[in-house]
Amino acid sequence: MSLEPLSKKLCKGDHVENNEFTSFKNLNVVRILQDKPESKAAFIHGRFEGRDEDAVVIVEKTPFSAETIQQVLSSDTTLTTHHINDIYGTYSGYPKPELNDIKATIIFPATEKHIIKYTDQPIHAINETGDDYKIVTLPYLKKQDFHIQWVYNILEKKAETERVLFEDPDPKIGFVLLPDMKWDKKHMENMYMLAICHRRDVLSLRDLTEEHLPMLRNILSKGLNAIKEAYGVNEDQVKIYLHYQPSYYHLHVHFTHLKFNAPGSSVGKAYLLTDVIDNIVLMSNYYQGKTLTFVATEADPLYLEFVKARKATNHD
The missing domain is CATH 3.30.428.10 (HIT-like)
Known part of the structure; x- marks a missing residue:
C-alpha cells in the first residue's frame, strides 16, 4: 500500500507562526492535566487572555548544576524544619528567585490531541x-x-x-x-x-x-x-x-x-x-x-x- 497520499497530507502549510511568549501574566488555568512529582513536572491546560485557542503548558524544575549549587547552599537560602530524628533532618529551602528557575514548554495553539496526550x-x-x-x-x-x-x-x-x-x-x-x-x-x-x-x-x-x-x-x-x-x-x-x-x-x-x-x-x-x-x-x-x-x-x-x-x- 502506497504511503504517498498520507505523506502529502501531513505536509500542510508553508510558514512559521510567531507564538513567542514573555510571561504567564495572561494565562488562565483551565485544569491540571497531569502532575509528576518524580520528575518535578506539571502539565497544564490553559488559555491566554485575548486568544481563543487552547494552550498546553509544561513546567519542569531545572536540575541543579555545579555552577549554582554553592549559591543555593549559602546563607541566603533560608530553611524551615519539618522533622528531626537523631542525625536525620528534613527541611524546606528557599533559595533566591534567580536560583529557583523552571523550564517551560508552551504548545500553542494546542489541539484536542495535545490535551489528550498530556492528560493523566x-x-x-x-x-x-x-x-x-x-x-x-x-x-x-x-x-x-x-x-x-x-x-x-x-x-x-x-x-x-x-x-x-x-x-x-x-x-x-x-x-x-x-x-x-x-x-x-x-x-x-x-x-x-x-x-x-x-x-x-x-x-x-x-x-x-x-x-x-x-x-x-x-x-x-x-x-x-x-x-x-x-x-x-x-x-x-x-x-x-x-x-x-x-x-x-x-x-x-x-x-x-x-x-x-x-x-x-x-x-x-x-x-x-x-x-x-x-x-x-x-x-x-x-x-x-x-x-x-x-x-x-x-x-x-x-x-x-x-x-x-x-x-x-x-x-x-
Whole structure:
C-alpha cells in the first residue's frame, strides 16, 4: 500500500507562526492535566487572555548544576524544619528567585490531541500484528489531520536553524541532528538529541525495509560522531532508539545519555536502532510482519480504534 497520499497530507502549510511568549501574566488555568512529582513536572491546560485557542503548558524544575549549587547552599537560602530524628533532618529551602528557575514548554495553539496526550489516564498495552497495522492503524492514520509543519520548517531551514548541530543534506540517507526541547543543553547527563531524516515517505518503524539500511546506518554513525565532537559523549554512553508508536509520523531517531531516564525510553515504547538494523538485515520485511507492542492511553483515538476492531472480531 502506497504511503504517498498520507505523506502529502501531513505536509500542510508553508510558514512559521510567531507564538513567542514573555510571561504567564495572561494565562488562565483551565485544569491540571497531569502532575509528576518524580520528575518535578506539571502539565497544564490553559488559555491566554485575548486568544481563543487552547494552550498546553509544561513546567519542569531545572536540575541543579555545579555552577549554582554553592549559591543555593549559602546563607541566603533560608530553611524551615519539618522533622528531626537523631542525625536525620528534613527541611524546606528557599533559595533566591534567580536560583529557583523552571523550564517551560508552551504548545500553542494546542489541539484536542495535545490535551489528550498530556492528560493523566489509564494506559494499555496493544500487541499490534502486521495485519493489525494494515487493517486498523494505517486506515486510522490516513484519516487523521496530523500537523507536523514544524518538522518541515526545520528541514527547510525556516525555523530552529541555530539549534541544528549537524546536517547531512543527502535527500535519501541524510538527516538533521538537533537538541530535543526536553534538554536545556546545560546538564550533559540529561543529553537528548533528535535525528530527523530528510525523506518524507518513511513515517515510522513499520515502513523500514532493507532499502532504508543505508539511511539508518548513516544516522547511527554520523549522529554518534557529531555528539562526540560537540559534547565529548562517547558512543558507549548513548542510547539510540526509535519510538513506536511515535509522537509524530515522520521518521526520527532519539539519542539520549545513558544516565538520563528519558520519557519513552523504556520497553513498550523504545526500539534500539542497532536492533532495528540487525532485524532488517536478517529479514527485509521484518517490521511489516512483526508484532509490535506499544502503550496507549485510554482516551487515545488509536486505542479506541483497536477496542472497536477487537469487539467486531469477537462479535463475528
